[in-house]
Amino acid sequence: MLQRAMFRCGQLSSRVFAVEFDLRTQPLYFTLSSNPQELHHAHQQLFGDDGKLFSLHVHSDSRIEKAQAHAEIKHKLCVTLSQDCDVFEASSFIPDVKNSVVKGFFIRDKSTTTLSEDTLKTLQQSKSVCVFSYKREGEYCWQELWSPVDQVQESVRQYITPAAAAEHHPSTLNIRNSDVFYCMDEAYKVLQECTDIIPESKEVLKLVDEQLETSRADGFPVIVIEGLDATGKTTLTEALRESLNATLLKSPPQCLAPFRQRFDSEPPLIRRAFYALGNYITAAHIGKESLRAPVIVDRYWHSTAAYAIATAVGGRVENLPKPGSELYRWPEDLLQPNLVLLLTVSPEERLRRLRDRGQDKTVEEAELEINQLFRLKVEEAYKRIQNPACIIVDASPSPQEVLQQVQHLIRNKCHL
Numbered sequence: 355m356l357q358r359a360m361f362r363c364g365q366l367s368s369r370v371f372a373v374e375f376d377l378r379t380q381p382l383y384f385t386l387s388s389n390p391q392e393l394h395h396a397h398q399q400l401f402g403d404d405g406k407l408f409s410l411h412v413h414s415d416s417r418i419e420k421a422q423a424h425a426e427i428k429h430k431l432c433v434t435l436s437q438d439c440d441v442f443e444a445s446s447f448i449p450d451v452k453n454s455v456v457k458g459f460f461i462r463d464k465s466t467t468t469l470s471e472d473t474l475k476t477l478q479q480s481k482s483v484c485v486f487s488y489k490r491e492g493e494y495c496w497q498e499l500w501s502p503v504d505q506v507q508e509s510v511r512q513y514i515t516p517a518a519a520a521e522h523h524p525s526t527l528n529i530r531n532s533d534v535f536y537c538m539d540e541a542y543k544v545l546q547e548c549t550d551i552i553p554e555s556k557e558v559l560k561l562v563d564e565q566l567e568t569s570r571a572d573g574f575p576v577i578v579i580e581g582l583d584a585t586g587k588t589t590l591t592e593a594l595r596e597s598l599n600a601t602l603l604k605s606p607p608q609c610l611a612p613f614r615q616r617f618d619s620e621p622p623l624i625r626r627a628f629y630a631l632g633n634y635i636t637a638a639h640i641g642k643e644s645l646r647a648p649v650i651v652d653r654y655w656h657s658t659a660a661y662a663i664a665t666a667v668g669g670r671v672e673n674l675p676k677p678g679s680e681l682y683r684w685p686e687d688l689l690q691p692n693l694v695l696l697l698t699v700s701p702e703e704r705l706r707r708l709r710d711r712g713q714d715k716t717v718e719e720a721e722l723e724i725n726q727l728f729r730l731k732v733e734e735a736y737k738r739i740q741n742p743a744c745i746i747v748d749a750s751p752s753p754q755e756v757l758q759q760v761q762h763l764i765r766n767k768c769h770l
């Protein structure tokens with residue numbers, strides 16, 4: 355079993371576990387050792403209290419199955435476990451080694467019921483789930499493979515010892531080709547692997563196939579408008595269309611609208627691959643339309659990458675991939691715009707606009723509202739994307755003033 359193999363002595367020094375307690379705090383890092391050692395103060399938070407402790411993760415050779423099972427387990431743990439149970443995101447990883455992350459959960463059950471054991475037992479039977487339990491022994495705590503009481507099993511005990519945080523936050527290690535895609539083929543492959551379980555994938559792939567190659571002719575300028583929801587993108591792009599006599603496009607394109615809700619309910623791997631492919635369809639439209647007139651694009655790759663990175667990265671803004679990281683690099687096979695403008699408004703003004711609009715928000719946008727940290731991470735990721743980088747536009751003045759500001763920028767940068 356994958357997880358057990360990781361615990362073999364040869365790998366002990368490099369395999370670390372991180373448990374995210376709360377979005378505002380640092381995760382707790384620990385590693386396993388065959389010798390008991392004194393628990394560090396911080397570890398008392400996790401292992402020192404009363405209550406039963408478990409961790410679990412899915413093992414499967416299929417990344418689609420793994421992603422879906424992980425999402426289902428998350429949902430199941432949240433709806434079935436009582437309020438006396440804390441469920442944390444937990445991952446094991448080899449420090450700073452790309453693609454080494456195994457995502458899972460950590461459960462602290464302070465209840466006197468057997469609900470968590472019953473739930474874990476069911477999960478263990480129905481899915482490829484691996485469960486570990488943690489036991490205290492005086493001042494020490496150790497981990498072993500968990501099996502329900504009726505199945506006695508010989509198991510190796512490993513003592514828990516604190517570990518230092520790695521240079522790169524674990525949630526950044528698996529971003530490439532799981533959350534952000536840097537070429538069309540990689541996103542395409544994900545949807546190909548989904549066709550059995552999500553029949554709509556075939557239709558999406560067909561729409562991608564129908565688009566002709568987009569070798570960019572030296573046509574009219576292409577200007578992308580980016581920003582969080584309710585920063586004024588629709589208002590500005592409509593005004594620019596009028597004033598520049600431009601063609602207005604968006605990503606995801608209209609032809610993907612019937613599939614969006616379906617893919618929005620899927621785990622990040624599948625959802626982000628869908629949005630990535632949407633950019634390539636929009637790119638084909640841009641290639642065609644820019645031969646006739648200037649093109650304004652409402653959201654494009656900056657949105658795809660910034661939301662994906664901000665969702666994947668747990669905790670604070672400091673946990674984002676460092677500025678200059680290859681994770682912020684534009685995909686080589688995706689048509690580049692001439693100008694990208696990022697609309698920014700204060701959180702208060704944005705909330706006011708959201709309320710005035712009074713429309714339904716996507717779950718993600720609703721989360722943005724309550725989760726300032728997430729909003730900060732999306733904005734910061736937007737700003738770190740390179741080649742092309744975005745130019746920040748203060749979108750708090752009146753629509754007319756914002757339009758003038760942007761027209762001025764477009765005249766200077768694109769000579770329109």
Ligand SMILES: Nc1ncnc2c1ncn2[C@@H]1O[C@H](COP(=O)(O)OP(=O)(O)O)[C@@H](O)[C@H]1O
Nearest residue numbers: 583584585586587588589707711751752753756
């Ligand atoms: N510059 C502005 N000043 C004040 N309100 C604005 C401005 N731009 C847009 N709005 C209003 O804010 C809300 C969100 O704008 P919208 O263009 O729909 O944003 P987005 O497309 O980025 O979600 C709308 O009700 C719109 O009328």
Ligand SMILES: Nc1ccn([C@H]2C[C@H](O)[C@@H](COP(=O)(O)OP(=O)(O)O)O2)c(=O)n1
Nearest residue numbers: 583605606629653654657658661716718719
């Ligand atoms: N080009 C794009 C556009 C949107 N997305 C994703 C990113 C977020 O999850 C949502 C935001 O879309 P949302 O519907 O809230 O945006 P608008 O209100 O249409 O501006 O879509 C993307 O990944 N790539």
